[in-house]
Amino acid sequence: MKKKENLTDFKDDIIGWEVHEYEKHERSRPWYFIAVSIAFLLLLYSFFTSNFLFAFIIVLASLVFVMYEGQIPGIVKISLTDEGVVVGRKFYDYDEIKNFTVIYKPRLETKNIYFEFKNVFRHRLSVPLEKMDPIVIRENLLKYLPENHERTDPPLSEGLAKLFKL
Structure with missing residues (x-):
């Protein structure tokens, strides 16, 4: 019987970090x-x-x-590999991703990577960078994906979610 491959085992983890599953807001x-x-x-x-x-x-x-x-957000491991992006247990091949954008705006407390998929039915993937250097992340992703220079601000949906603490 053939063993099932572990989706998170790749040859070359270029960069990896951990983030919270979702942002927990303090509400009054x-x-x-x-x-x-x-x-x-x-x-x-x-x-x-x-x-x-x-x-x-x-x-x-x-x-x-x-x-x-009532839940505490879990920790998710993010990895950029030579084959794609790993978010937790999900793998996204670079062939499925159309482009990426790194948005770093300290004033807005935004430091994220946004991946747009080639499949129009797939929603954009937003990955927080937390303490990672956005320049290093960008340089590594440019080896595999084109950068979207048109997106300069976080999506409206994320801005509204942050404003309304959702």
Whole structure:
């Protein structure tokens, strides 16, 4: 019987670091009060308009939020190899990635790599750099991928998530 290959075992780990699975925000009591009020108002609206699917989505999103709120984010290992990018147990081959962007803006507390995929149905991959040197990361990625010079700011979705502490 053939042994299953470990996806994270590659010949050459060029650079590796660890990050939190997701960013955990500190939220105040007023934030929770506003969030519950908005959810309640949306539920009322959905019942008055007989949109029960919307009500189900609001309840489901609230349950997911409550589940994640009590958890501590796990640690994920990031590796740049000579074959692709490893994020935790997932491997992304350089052939699947269209381009990358390194955004380093200390004033906005942003220090991330963004990978865009060739497949339009795949969402952009955002990887925090934390204490890594963005110049070294960029120089290593340029050996394998083109850089997207058009993206100069973090995506709007990340800015809104940070603003609303989601």
